[in-house]
Amino acid sequence: MQESKSITVKGMQSTSLQPLFRLFSYARPYWPEFAAGLLFLMISSLSGLALPRLLGQLIDGGKGGSVSPEVARIGWILLGILLLQAVFSFFRVVLFVNVTEKTLATLRQKVYSHLIKMPMSIFLHRRVGELSSRISADITLLQEIFNTTLAELIRQLIVVVGGLVLLMVTSFQLTIFMLLLLPVMMVLAEVFGRFINRYAKQVQDKVALSNTIVEETLQGIFSVKAFVSEFFEIRRYRERTDEMAKLAMQGGKYRGFFNSFVILGIFGTLVAVIWRGATTGVGTGELFSFLLYSVFIANSITGLAEVYTSLQKSIGATSHLFDLLEEPVEALSEETTIAPEHMLEGKISFRQVQFSYPLREETNVLHGISFQVAANQKIAIVGPSGAGKSTIVSLLLRLYDPVKGSIFFDGRNSTAMPLSALRMQIGVVPQDVFLFGGTIGENIGYGKKDATTEEIIEAAKKANAWEFISRFPQGLDTVVGERGIQLSGGQRQRIAIARTVLKAPRILVLDEATSALDAESERQVQDALDKLMEGRTSIVIAHRLATVRKADKILVLDKGRIVEEGTHQELIQVNGGLYKNLSEMQFTH
Numbered sequence: 041m042q043e044s045k046s047i048t049v050k051g052m053q054s055t056s057l058q059p060l061f062r063l064f065s066y067a068r069p070y071w072p073e074f075a076a077g078l079l080f081l082m083i084s085s086l087s088g089l090a091l092p093r094l095l096g097q098l099i100d101g102g103k104g105g106s107v108s109p110e111v112a113r114i115g116w117i118l119l120g121i122l123l124l125q126a127v128f129s130f131f132r133v134v135l136f137v138n139v140t141e142k143t144l145a146t147l148r149q150k151v152y153s154h155l156i157k158m159p160m161s162i163f164l165h166r167r168v169g170e171l172s173s174r175i176s177a178d179i180t181l182l183q184e185i186f187n188t189t190l191a192e193l194i195r196q197l198i199v200v201v202g203g204l205v206l207l208m209v210t211s212f213q214l215t216i217f218m219l220l221l222l223p224v225m226m227v228l229a230e231v232f233g234r235f236i237n238r239y240a241k242q243v244q245d246k247v248a249l250s251n252t253i254v255e256e257t258l259q260g261i262f263s264v265k266a267f268v269s270e271f272f273e274i275r276r277y278r279e280r281t282d283e284m285a286k287l288a289m290q291g292g293k294y295r296g297f298f299n300s301f302v303i304l305g306i307f308g309t310l311v312a313v314i315w316r317g318a319t320t321g322v323g324t325g326e327l328f329s330f331l332l333y334s335v336f337i338a339n340s341i342t343g344l345a346e347v348y349t350s351l352q353k354s355i356g357a358t359s360h361l362f363d364l365l366e367e368p369v370e371a372l373s374e375e376t377t378i379a380p381e382h383m384l385e386g387k388i389s390f391r392q393v394q395f396s397y398p399l400r401e402e403t404n405v406l407h408g409i410s411f412q413v414a415a416n417q418k419i420a421i422v423g424p425s426g427a428g429k430s431t432i433v434s435l436l437l438r439l440y441d442p443v444k445g446s447i448f449f450d451g452r453n454s455t456a457m458p459l460s461a462l463r464m465q466i467g468v469v470p471q472d473v474f475l476f477g478g479t480i481g482e483n484i485g486y487g488k489k490d491a492t493t494e495e496i497i498e499a500a501k502k503a504n505a506w507e508f509i510s511r512f513p514q515g516l517d518t519v520v521g522e523r524g525i526q527l528s529g530g531q532r533q534r535i536a537i538a539r540t541v542l543k544a545p546r547i548l549v550l551d552e553a554t555s556a557l558d559a560e561s562e563r564q565v566q567d568a569l570d571k572l573m574e575g576r577t578s579i580v581i582a583h584r585l586a587t588v589r590k591a592d593k594i595l596v597l598d599k600g601r602i603v604e605e606g607t608h609q610e611l612i613q614v615n616g617g618l619y620k621n622l623s624e625m626q627f628t629h
């Protein structure tokens with residue numbers, strides 16, 4: 041932005057209009073409708089130009105007080121033009137709305153599919169509220185440009201150019217006189233418009249910022265309430281919205297000035313023109329049509345200034361959107377079947393994996409970790425909080441790639457495998473189960489999009505979830521979340537397990553819940569997990585003694601390093617070892 045300011049005004053316009061041209065490329069498939077709309081727009085604007093002239097003639101012809109054939113003819117033509125305009129306006133609006141809605145839907149879909157395919161690293165430095173406002177606020181703003189701004193631009197241009205030509209025909213001298221005043225106003229209006237736009241953009245950014253607070257606090261309402269942060273958030277929101285209002289009011293003042301300036305300029309010009317016309321002996325009808333044309337033109341010039349500000353606003357929104365579309369996306373494929381050559385047996389090996397998170401590159405979270413998991417083996421990862429256990433899971437899923445070292449699946453470097461095929465074969469049961477706001481059936485079906493009801497029920501049974509689901513009057517159709525039933529931690533976990541049963545992954549990752557479940561829920565969850573782990577490679581971030589004991593191998597992680605490795609029996613013997621300490625602290629009751 042800074043750069044473009046330093047180049048010539050002409051150059052600046054062409055650079056800043058670029059996003060709009062790119063935007064219009066999304067409307068390309070709908071060009072026949074768009075072209076028809078444009079044609080209707082042009083015909084109705086052009087025919088509108090005949091009105092002042094005909095009205096002038098009507099005034100001159102009607103002076104005698106009787107309806108002469110000439111006057112009747114003009115009357116019929118006027119009626120015809122109005123009808124034509126009414127019909128064409130209707131089609132123009134309908135066609136433009138169609139093109140707009142189809143284009144914006146395409147754009148929304150494109151932005152959303154880009155958004156959701158972006159790698160995790162991008163979500164670390166962009167806020168959810170900000171990202172979602174790109175789709176809601178920015179695209180809504182673009183609606184205006186397609187629906188009205190563009191049509192206005194064309195209409196105004198036709199009125200200004202056509203009007204001027206007809207003015208010249210009416211009275212060349214008077215037109216020249218008016219033209220001496222108008223261009224000055226146009227230039228001033230443009231400068232003013234630019235200035236106002238800067239404010240509009242700032243206000244828009246502030247709106248996005250304040251919306252972020254609303255979204256984040258509503259999403260995290262539990263934490264807000266638990267921390268009694270309501271008043272803190274209210275204050276924060278108040279500060280943001282007050283700032284926004286202050287800026288908007290400042291902008292309003294400038295807009296006010298702008299309007300006053302336009303009123304003074306236009307009416308000043310009109311008065312001067314009438315005075316000049318009257319004193320140079322232009323006829324009544326002629327002066328009337330001249331004035332009407334001048335009003336039309338003046339109106340269009342102010343309209344053009346508005347079009348200009350609205351164009352600038354949309355340029356802001358469009359650039360935001362295209363910035364987002366510039367962000368990289370993951371190489372995901374839509375295939376739901378896995379090619380035989382990418383089918384995994386389930387061997388995993390971490391070799392000298394070093395990792396730091398993108399935003400904190402200076403802090404190594406994993407320091408050259410190596411370990412092997414044989415196919416169908418169960419390993420447990422234990423270690424103090426912050427040791428890097430969840431990070432290992434993220435690397436396994438390739439949500440991030442190691443900074444150094446590599447991860448191998450069946451002896452093949454993970455980077456050499458298609459991302460989707462890899463993730464399709466890894467099932468995760470997270471600690472914090474996220475359920476979508478649909479039905480229980482839909483939530484389980486998330487594991488396999490084409491699952492039949494029978495398969496879903498089967499999976500729910502295996503996950504020990506069917507028993508509680510079938511007790512709900514609506515069974516699988518019970519709506520969960522905000523507008524439905526709230527499930528307990530153990531129930532949510534069993535739904536997550538059912539989801540993973542359906543997915544039937546080769547490799548299973550379990551992040552055990554740290555929160556204590558009651559003994560019965562715990563038994564049911566544990567039993568479901570045991571069944572799920574059978575015949576798969578499993579990595580468990582373990583918090584429960586039962587899991588740790590049953591593991592074929594335990595990795596003890598501390599500050600990003602594997603400090604001990606072995607079975608429960610082996611590790612419990614290491615005197616002064618971290619595992620022995622941990623298990624004495626955590627697992628003995």
Ligand SMILES: Nc1ncnc2c1ncn2[C@@H]1O[C@H](COP(=O)(O)OP(=O)(O)OP(=O)(O)O)[C@@H](O)[C@H]1O
Nearest residue numbers: 164397399400405424425426427428429430431432
């Ligand atoms: N997105 C992130 N950006 C930067 N640092 C992160 C990020 N996520 C985690 N970390 C850091 O990486 C380290 C390891 O975190 P990780 O979540 O893997 O630990 P953990 O062993 O799973 O802990 P816990 O048992 O508490 O879940 C921590 O020091 C944490 O602060």
